[in-house]
Amino acid sequence: MHVLSIRRPRSLRKVLLGVVGLTGFLVVWQLIPTLGLVNSEYLPYVTDVLARLAEELRDLAFWRRLGHTMTSWAIGLTVATLAAVVLGTIVGLVPFLRRATHTVVEFLRPIPSVALIPLAVLVFGIRMQAALLIIIYASFWQVFVQVIYGVADVDSVARDTARSFGLTRRERLSHLVLPTALPYLMTGVRLAAAVALILAITAEMVIGNPGLGRMIELSRSAGDAVGLYALVVVTGLLGLLVNLVFRFIERRSLSWHQSVRGEEVL
């Protein structure tokens, strides 16, 4: 009770300051075109942008575009995570494979996924599969690397104990490897979710498959600055939502572990 009464004014202060910061930003944004520092054709009034945002939210076409983006995001993230967990576990558990794949992984991982956009367009054309290739490639590595680290991190005493107690391979996987690797896996999935969203929207911008990204590109070429800024705000909110949801999931599934190991893994 005592702790609560101390904490409340602090968190209230935090919320208050946060609101002040946000309001300050909006006011500055409004003032820049008003004072003529930047032409309002290039930086529209914040009031116009927010009005357009509210208008978009009532538009069914907007939700359909959002649906397209989130569908390719979800499919890409799921496929990448599944593939990375399976391959990462196998490679991480077998030292021979880990040594043999090291060079290939270190070469393939830094290739910027957007470099594959032209290839994806050639092979799949302007379709969702092209975007999926990019999304999966980028988010796969995030999870894969974390899973390898996580699987390799099993405590050697615990592993020897499990062996001497005669645990079967499956028991060892579920009672020993999984709990050790889970925090790493969750970090990887959280990072991959953000990366997948970035690439889902990027792919739509560059490739032109339907979604929010294409709408952004269309607003730009139509010279619709207000619409462009409104969509940028939407993508920011979307990214924020994805971050928050995955941070929540991570904290939930690791409530037993969070204090032991921080996020610093890579």
Place this chain on the structure above:
Amino acid sequence: MTGHTARIANRSRGRALGRRVAAGFLYSLGLPFLLLVIWAVASTSSTNRFFPGPLTILEAFRETWIGPAFVDDVLPSLYRLALGIAASIVVGVAAGTLIGLFQWLRELLEPLLEFFRAIPPPVLIPVMMLLLGITDTMKVAVIVFGAVWPILLNTIDGVRSTDSVMSETADSFQITWWERLWFLVLPAASPRIMTGVRQGLSVALILMVISEMFASSAGLGYRIAYFQRNYLIAEMWSGILLLGLVGVLLAATFGVVERRVLRWYHGIREVNRA
């Protein structure tokens, strides 16, 4: 007699070392070689023109990139990338240190920073094109606007997590503000800063490519997109290969720098572990 045994021991040790080097060599190059052979065989037997063989790509690589294209396309791209990364590090570390040191500033800016970080950076290319036009400044600005967030946020965290005993010691020794910043806060934050820089590097590379795919008539990203549009398949693959090489080099360079900057930190961790 001792000389003889020593010589034998030396020789066998030398042989063991040789075997280990050979094994390491085999391990690190075996799979890449195998994959290349498989690719080569598959490309000669298949008729899919989108996947040329490795030798064709290598040939295209030599013809495309070694020569004037290196000066016209590759160097300007790398220059913008370097400029963007340098600016991101300077801005990110300076602002991050400032924000990390003052709690009220942190609380004031936190929601804004969370929001800006969550914007997918490529979305800002159209915005920057509106504000700055299709210029080099715009491309560098896009890189900075994407790469600065991981550096900034990690610096804030690093500055915040300065060891309290050390900062109290610093207080009681009455070190000046600058000394404190330079000898206590920044070193304490440097492992986190380096983590941020590493994340920032890959974002910067992605943005370099996309900003050129969008609005450019030169540069690596533009070239690759141009090859694709004109169905110059082997040339396009050579561009992907080049981007991969740039990524690998960037990661390797960062690894060397990080090891130098954080030598003390890795040393401490090693001691703690032992």
